[in-house]
Amino acid sequence: MNFDIRMPRRSILKGIGAAGAGSFLGGGAIRPLYAQSVAPITIVINQSPWFESFRRTVEAYEAATGNKVELDVNPFAGSLEKQRNSVRASEGQYDILIMNSGWFTEMYAGGFVEAITDIDPGFKLDPEVYTLGDTVYYNAEKKTVTADGKLMSVPISPLIPMLYYRGDLYREAGLQAPKTFADLEANARKFHNPPDIYGIVQRGARGPHTVAYDFYPYLYGHGGGIFKDQSSGDYSVTLNSPEGREALDYYIRLAREAGHPKTAASDQAEVIQAMVTGHAAHIMMVIAAWSQMDDPNKSAVVDKVEWAPPPSLEGLPTAPGLGHWLGGISKNVPDDRKRAAVEFLRWFQTKEAQLETAKAGGIPVHAAVYREPIADERKYRWMKPLAEALPHSVNIYQFPEASEVIAILELGLNRAIAGEITSVDSLNGMADQIHKVMAGHSYDTGALEPLK
Amino acid sequence: MTSVRTTEVRAVRGAHRRDVIEGADQRLWQWLTFAPALAMMLALSILPLANLFVTSFQDVAWVEGQPVRSWAGLTHYRALFDDELFGAGITNTVLFAFGAVTGQMVIGFALAVLCSKIGRGRVFYRAIFILPILIPGIVIGAIWKLMLNYDFGLANKLLGFVGIMPHDWLGSAETALLSVIIVDIWHWTPFCFLLFLAGVESLPQDVFEAAKIDGAGAWQELRYITLPLMIPTIIVTSAFRLILAFKVFDEVYLLTSGGPGTATEVISFTLYQRFFTEDKAGYGSAMSVAVIFLVSMLLVVALSARRRSEAAQ
Numbered sequence: 001m002n003f004d005i006r007m008p009r010r011s012i013l014k015g016i017g018a019a020g021a022g023s024f025l026g027g028g029a030i031r032p033l034y035a036q037s038v039a040p041i042t043i044v045i046n047q048s049p050w051f052e053s054f055r056r057t058v059e060a061y062e063a064a065t066g067n068k069v070e071l072d073v074n075p076f077a078g079s080l081e082k083q084r085n086s087v088r089a090s091e092g093q094y095d096i097l098i099m100n101s102g103w104f105t106e107m108y109a110g111g112f113v114e115a116i117t118d119i120d121p122g123f124k125l126d127p128e129v130y131t132l133g134d135t136v137y138y139n140a141e142k143k144t145v146t147a148d149g150k151l152m153s154v155p156i157s158p159l160i161p162m163l164y165y166r167g168d169l170y171r172e173a174g175l176q177a178p179k180t181f182a183d184l185e186a187n188a189r190k191f192h193n194p195p196d197i198y199g200i201v202q203r204g205a206r207g208p209h210t211v212a213y214d215f216y217p218y219l220y221g222h223g224g225g226i227f228k229d230q231s232s233g234d235y236s237v238t239l240n241s242p243e244g245r246e247a248l249d250y251y252i253r254l255a256r257e258a259g260h261p262k263t264a265a266s267d268q269a270e271v272i273q274a275m276v277t278g279h280a281a282h283i284m285m286v287i288a289a290w291s292q293m294d295d296p297n298k299s300a301v302v303d304k305v306e307w308a309p310p311p312s313l314e315g316l317p318t319a320p321g322l323g324h325w326l327g328g329i330s331k332n333v334p335d336d337r338k339r340a341a342v343e344f345l346r347w348f349q350t351k352e353a354q355l356e357t358a359k360a361g362g363i364p365v366h367a368a369v370y371r372e373p374i375a376d377e378r379k380y381r382w383m384k385p386l387a388e389a390l391p392h393s394v395n396i397y398q399f400p401e402a403s404e405v406i407a408i409l410e411l412g413l414n415r416a417i418a419g420e421i422t423s424v425d426s427l428n429g430m431a432d433q434i435h436k437v438m439a440g441h442s443y444d445t446g447a448l449e450p451l452k
Numbered sequence: 453m454t455s456v457r458t459t460e461v462r463a464v465r466g467a468h469r470r471d472v473i474e475g476a477d478q479r480l481w482q483w484l485t486f487a488p489a490l491a492m493m494l495a496l497s498i499l500p501l502a503n504l505f506v507t508s509f510q511d512v513a514w515v516e517g518q519p520v521r522s523w524a525g526l527t528h529y530r531a532l533f534d535d536e537l538f539g540a541g542i543t544n545t546v547l548f549a550f551g552a553v554t555g556q557m558v559i560g561f562a563l564a565v566l567c568s569k570i571g572r573g574r575v576f577y578r579a580i581f582i583l584p585i586l587i588p589g590i591v592i593g594a595i596w597k598l599m600l601n602y603d604f605g606l607a608n609k610l611l612g613f614v615g616i617m618p619h620d621w622l623g624s625a626e627t628a629l630l631s632v633i634i635v636d637i638w639h640w641t642p643f644c645f646l647l648f649l650a651g652v653e654s655l656p657q658d659v660f661e662a663a664k665i666d667g668a669g670a671w672q673e674l675r676y677i678t679l680p681l682m683i684p685t686i687i688v689t690s691a692f693r694l695i696l697a698f699k700v701f702d703e704v705y706l707l708t709s710g711g712p713g714t715a716t717e718v719i720s721f722t723l724y725q726r727f728f729t730e731d732k733a734g735y736g737s738a739m740s741v742a743v744i745f746l747v748s749m750l751l752v753v754a755l756s757a758r759r760r761s762e763a764a765q
Contacts (some may be wrong), residue, residue, distance in 0.1 A: 081728060087517065106731070110514035195603070195618075205623075206711035208729060262602045264712040265623025279603070331517055403730045411537070411714065418625055418712035 038340035040068035043327075044086065044094040046079040050157050050288040053362025060356045061347055069344065076100070077208055087112035092330040095341040098156055101135065101322045101395070102209050102402055105145060108138040108152050109400040113328035115150035119335075120342045125151055126349050128367045130158050132324050133395030145398040146231055153326035154345040155365040160320035160393045161217055162287045162386060164275055166191070167306035177308035181221065181250060184282065184311045188258035191281035199258030200282040201274040202251070204417040205267040209323070211417065212409035215251060216321025217284060220394050221312035222247035226405070226434065228446075230398040235438045236446035240424075240431040245451055248416060248423040255417060264418035276301060284310055286323055290382045291361040307382040309389035317392045324393075358383075401441050408433045424451045501744075508737035528738035538739060540714035541722035542746075548633055548718060549697035555637040557690055560644025565678065567645075568652045578649070585642035593706025596635045597622075600707075622708050625715040632716050635703050640696070644689050651685035652678065683761050691754030698747055719743055 043058070045051065051073065058069050072094065074082055080103055086093045087107065099107055107113045115138075116123050125136065131147070132155055139149030163184070165177065169191055178184040188199030203214040219225065224243035228236040238244070255263040260274065272289050274280040276299040292298050293305040309318035327348070329341045347353055354366035358374055363386070370387035374380050397405065408430050416426035428450040438445035508528055510521045532538050567577055584592070599606050600621040608618035621631045655678065663673055701720040704710060710717040710725075723743060727736025 077729065084731070088514070088519070111516035111518075112514070205709065206713070207709050210709075260602075262620040262623040265602075265620060265628075265708070267709075274603075404732070407725060407730055414711050415713035418623075418715075420625060420713040420715075 037065065038067050038343050039334075039336040040070065041095040041337055041340045041344060042070045042072060042093065043096040043098060043344075044072045044074065044079060044082055045098040046076050046100070046325075047073050048076070048157075048288060049286075049292065050159070050362050053357055053360035054156070056360035057348070057353060057357045057362065060353070061344060065343070065347065067340065067343065083107070087330055087332060089332065091334075092332040094330055095333050095337045096327050096329060096344065099153065099326045099328055100209075101324050101326075102397065102406060104135060104153065104326050104328070105138075105398060105402060106400040107328060108140075108145070109143060112331055113152050114331040114338060115152055116154070116329060116342060116345065117151050119329060119338045123151070123342060123346065125154065126351075126366065128351070129349050129365050130155055130367060130390055132158055132322055132326075132390075133393060135322065135324070135395050136326060142233070143399075144231060144233065145395065153328035154349050155324060156327045156348075157288065157325040157363050158365050158390060158393075159286045159288055159323045159325065159363060160386075160389060161213070161284050161310055161323070162320070162382065162389060163308045163310050164283045164285055164289075164293070164305050165308065166281050166301065166304055168301075168304040169281055170306070177306065178311050179308075180314050181218075181311050182314070185250070185254060185258065188254060188282055192258040194261070195279075197278070198260045198274065198280050200254055200284075201260045201266060201271050201280040202255055202263050202284065203266055203268055203271045204255060204263040204414060205265050205270075206410045206414035207267055208410075209406050210267055210410060211413045212406055213286075213321060213323055214284060215247070215409070215413055216394065216396055217310035217312075217319060218251045219244060219247045220319030220321065221310060221316060222250070223313060223316055226396065226409075233444055235399070235443040236448075237431045237435045237438065238448060239434065240427040240448055240451050242451075244427055245423060248413070248427060252417055252423060264414060275305065287363055287382060287386055294379065303378070307385045309385055309392070318389050320389055320393050321396045322393050399441075399443065401437065404437045405434050408437070427451055504737050504740055507734055508741050510734045510737075512733040524734055528735045529742070531735060532739060532742060535722075535726075535739075537710075537714065537717055537722045537725065538719070540717040541719040544629060544714070544717050545698055545700070545719045547629065548636070548700060549694055551630075551633045552636040552640070552697050552700075553690055553693045555633065556641045556644045556693060557686065559637065560641045560689075561648050561682075561686070563641070563645045564648035564652050565674065567649055581645050582642040584639050585646075587639075589639075589702035590706065592635065592639055593703065596631075596638075597707060600631055623712055625712050628708055628712060628715040632703055632707055635707065636697065636700065639703070640693065644693060647685060647689045647692075648682070651682050655681050684758060687754065687758045687761055691751065691758070694750060694754070695747060698743075698750065 045054065055071060058071065061067065062069060072082065079098070080100070083094065083097050083099070083103075087097070087110070097107060097113065099113075125131070131137070133145070134147045135145055136151060136153050136155060137145060137147050137149040138152045139146050142149075163178070165187075170177070170187075173187075173190065175187055175190075176183075178187055184200070190199070191197060192199030204211045219239075222243045224238070224241055224247050226237065226239050228234045228238050260266060260280075262270075266274075268285070268289075271280070271283050271285060272292060275283045275285070276292055278300045287307070290307070294302050296302050310320050312318050327345055329338055329345075333341075349366065351366050351368045354364040354369045355372065355374065358364045358369055358380065364370065367387070369375070370383050375383040375387070396402075412426045412430035412433075415421045416423050421429070431447060431450075435445055435447045507521075509524055509526070511524045513520045513522070563581055567574060567581070570577060587595075602608060602618055602620045602623065605621075607621060611618060619627065621627050659677055659681070660673060663677055668676070699720055700718055701724065704716050704718050704721050705724070708716040710721045719739075720743075723736060723739050726732050726739055730736075
């Protein structure tokens with residue numbers, strides 16, 4: 001069959017110009033020549049320091065497979081609200097929910113997330129992917145977040161707090177990275193010279209999950225905890241134990257004697273700001289903020305910051321609280337979109353994809369990436385300490401009503417740090433309120449004798 | 453003669469009956485045309501409130517992706533009295549509302565009176581004075597967060613020039629609420645200014661001229677003429693502002709998140725926390741009903757005050 005197509009020369013030139021402009025305006029990403037193999041999906045996600053790396057990883061997925069992914073980006077609290085609205089509708093808007101450690105159990109227990117292995121029985125989680133306190137599993141019968149449950153999600157960002165410290169100051173002083181709380185306190189006091197530099201800047205403000213998240217490494221690193229044993233269903237409140245008191249006293253002492261005078265009002269942005277402007281010798285901050293330290297446009301301490309696992313008491317392991325993100329698939333979306341979501345997660349968990357994530361500034365969820373040559377590069381000097389800390393990370397909440405407990409902790413801890421009440425009154429008050437919450441939801445709970 | 457009169461009477465009765473029927477038709481027609489608007493108003497305002505009220509007596513849980521409602525009786529209302537945040541929220545909201553509105557009324561009134569006396573540049577001053585009300589709340593949060601920053605805020609820099617140590621305006625329990633009140637005064641004074649200016653400019657000038665002839669000074673003019681004549685405007689403005697101040701949320705959310713401790717906890721923020729963050733639909737609804745009741749009471753008090761003032765005049 002012959003086609004005699006005659007086009008005016010001007011039209012041909014216009015067409016070439018338009019194609020060129022289109023590829024230029026398309027952001028330079030080279031699209032594959034083959035068509036997409038699965039339905040387009042939408043992911044609801046929060047705007048966090050690691051978001052840019054996730055966006056670039058998604059672009060890599062689209063380029064590699066031709067599949068389409070739309071991102072719905074929101075503030076932290078807005079993302080939760082959108083997820084709730086979507087999963088409670090007759091048909092969901094979002095196929096993949098990027099769930100925070102503070103609310104993933106709400107999604108599991110409420111029946112809003114479909115087990116990945118129910119959508120695709122052949123799906124296997126890569127054995128090298130961190131399961132982060134087994135939070136990717138849920139046992140619906142026992143209502144526990146344990147490995148004997150179904151695979152509900154794939155880790156998206158294994159965020160935990162790490163100790164950021166000024167390596168240049170440590171080298172000048174001939175010090176080693178602190179491993180114990182005693183080391184941290186001694187070093188913070190040594191460098192404390194306000195208002196030029198504060199020994200440590202802590203995140204003591206009241207917020208959605210602010211001061212409580214900052215306090216977890218101190219609490220668990222002192223051998224304390226909020227509940228006795230969540231995995232076995234024992235929700236006895238142990239917050240006001242002697243270990244809990246020691247941890248809170250330590251946190252407050254550090255703030256008052258070697259910390260920033262506005263600790264009770266400092267949120268994440270202010271803590272990071274203190275470090276990048278050179279006004280903090282130490283901060284305990286989620287690892288996702290690493291890229292800001294070496295960004296010459298944002299930081300006055302380029303190449304001066306080092307990382308270490310959060311300190312702990314002598315003889316106890318480091319115990320960073322999980323503040324991670326998981327990707328789960330909505331139950332109330334059409335089957336073709338569920339299958340497409342599985343394909344994305346299958347690709348996302350591979351070592352190759354996670355290497356892309358790391359290069360884009362993200363935090364890999366695949367253990368093998370931390371053994372790659374990239375982990376030896378100066379730019380990625382946070383990777384080895386992070387790999388050291390991740391196996392010790394603690395899943396703080398295994399029940400759907402976690403947000404009620406977090407609100408109690410946020411207020412009680414903030415009041416103690418602000419000096420409104422004593423640490424003993426704060427711990428006893430919080431423990432009492434948490435006990436009431438757990439009893440109100442019919443959990444097997446109990447309480448310790450109040451601290452005196 | 454008799455038959456003529458009978459005919460006239462019949463005609464009058466017939467006309468009357470026609471009027472009655474036409475009147476009834478008209479009323480029916482009025483109701484029919486009004487009905488869609490009434491139904492829409494009921495659907496948009498009464499039904500959501502009724503739903504909120506019913507939910508306030510329930511617990512809502514989610515099982516297998518479906519809501520499960522259970523009867524809770526008065527549990528949520530009783531729990532309000534034990535809620536530390538609710539108590540602090542009510543107290544701080546009252547302090548905030550009266551503190552902020554008083555400041556706005558005084559400054560707004562002063563500016564309006566001064567502006568009404570200015571001959572040249574009135575438009576310029578008016579534009580400058582109303583500027584803050586045009587700025588989005590989120591920008592106001594950013595402006596004042598920077599202004600009150602401990603390390604590099606303008607407020608502490610100014611203190612530094614006169615040798616005073618920096619102060620943690622938003623992080624100290626002593627000054628956090630006051631700081632938020634100052635921000636609110638800055639934000640909402642233009643609202644009062646605009647209403648007062650309209651009121652002052654519409655006052656009858658012959659009264660002022662008569663006072664001048666009688667030898668009244670500027671203070672006497674203000675005290676005995678302007679203020680009494682402005683009472684209805686002052687009541688309406690303060691009622692509007694009090695109701696809006698009771699609903700304050702954005703400034704607290706952006707500047708302090710209710711902290712430190714409960715120093716700036718306001719009722720809208722507590723409601724946000726309990727209803728949205730903690731997802732307690734039943735308890736949050738009970739708190740909402742309580743807040744609606746309190747604001748309604750405020751409105752009733754304000755309206756009756758205005759009625760009394762008008763009756764007195």
